[in-house]
Amino acid sequence: MNYCIAIDGPAGAGKSTIAKLVAKKLEFIYVDTGAMYRAMGLYFTENNFDVNNHEDIVKACETADITIEYKDGEQIVVLNGENVNGKIRTEEAGKMASAVATIKEVRVKLVELQRKLASVQNVIMDGRDVGTQILPNANLKVYLTASSAERAKRRWKENTEKGIVCDLATIEADIIARDEQDMNREISPLRQAEDAILLDSSFMTIDEVVEEIIRLYQQHK
Ligand code: DC
Numbered sequence: 001m002n003y004c005i006a007i008d009g010p011a012g013a014g015k016s017t018i019a020k021l022v023a024k025k026l027e028f029i030y031v032d033t034g035a036m037y038r039a040m041g042l043y044f045t046e047n048n049f050d051v052n053n054h055e056d057i058v059k060a061c062e063t064a065d066i067t068i069e070y071k072d073g074e075q076i077v078v079l080n081g082e083n084v085n086g087k088i089r090t091e092e093a094g095k096m097a098s099a100v101a102t103i104k105e106v107r108v109k110l111v112e113l114q115r116k117l118a119s120v121q122n123v124i125m126d127g128r129d130v131g132t133q134i135l136p137n138a139n140l141k142v143y144l145t146a147s148s149a150e151r152a153k154r155r156w157k158e159n160t161e162k163g164i165v166c167d168l169a170t171i172e173a174d175i176i177a178r179d180e181q182d183m184n185r186e187i188s189p190l191r192q193a194e195d196a197i198l199l200d201s202s203f204m205t206i207d208e209v210v211e212e213i214i215r216l217y218q219q220h221k
Helices: 014-025 033-046 054-063 091-100 104-119 129-132 148-160 168-184 207-218
Strands: 004-008 029-033 067-073 074-079 123-127 140-144 199-200
Touching: 004 014, 004 129, 004 199, 004 207, 014 029, 014 123, 014 140, 014 207, 029 033, 029 074, 029 104, 029 140, 033 054, 033 074, 033 091, 033 168, 054 091, 054 104, 067 104, 074 199, 104 123, 104 129, 123 129, 140 207, 148 168
Parallel strands: 004 123, 004 140, 029 123, 140 199
Antiparallel strands: 067 074
């Protein structure tokens, strides 16, 4: 049987950084489900599809071919033959992803792909509904969070290091708005699964969180 670790939590909690490091240590495949919603959001934007128009939604779900490849251990999202990794990391793409993630048809399409990936290999998968919806029988579930102030500070630092000029208060407001949308949508809202272990990383370093997850894995083996 494959081993599955589910990591859910709000935007900016450090899920992907931590999941990547844990994947490396355990030699698991890292599956970033948010990237798939980002690719779907990009598809809506590039084709001028309206997220409120049902015909557009059906068309987008039928014609967007999203597949996942791995190169040197890195997940590559391929949208209709194009590697879109370079296009989906912007704040704008994140907002669009959060908007298309409220659409049932989009979720049904992507959950199928996500389950398929977990059925053939040991995975550590991060997102919003991994423990509650995608892999309810995951061997280990972690709900990783941090205060919105701390998450905003980390995002600000990351942007500033990349030379992106940004404002801390605006970042925190965006994070709170994204939490609102992800936690209060009708389908598969972000919430901690009953059997998930809560990890608040506000006062933890990346290494401490990674070590804690490895420790939990050893316990749940
Ligand atoms: O983790 P991220 O920031 O890349 O995710 C972008 C958006 O995609 C997020 O705001 C909500 C949505 N998402 C989701 O609804 N379900 C998931 N499993 C992953 C992401």
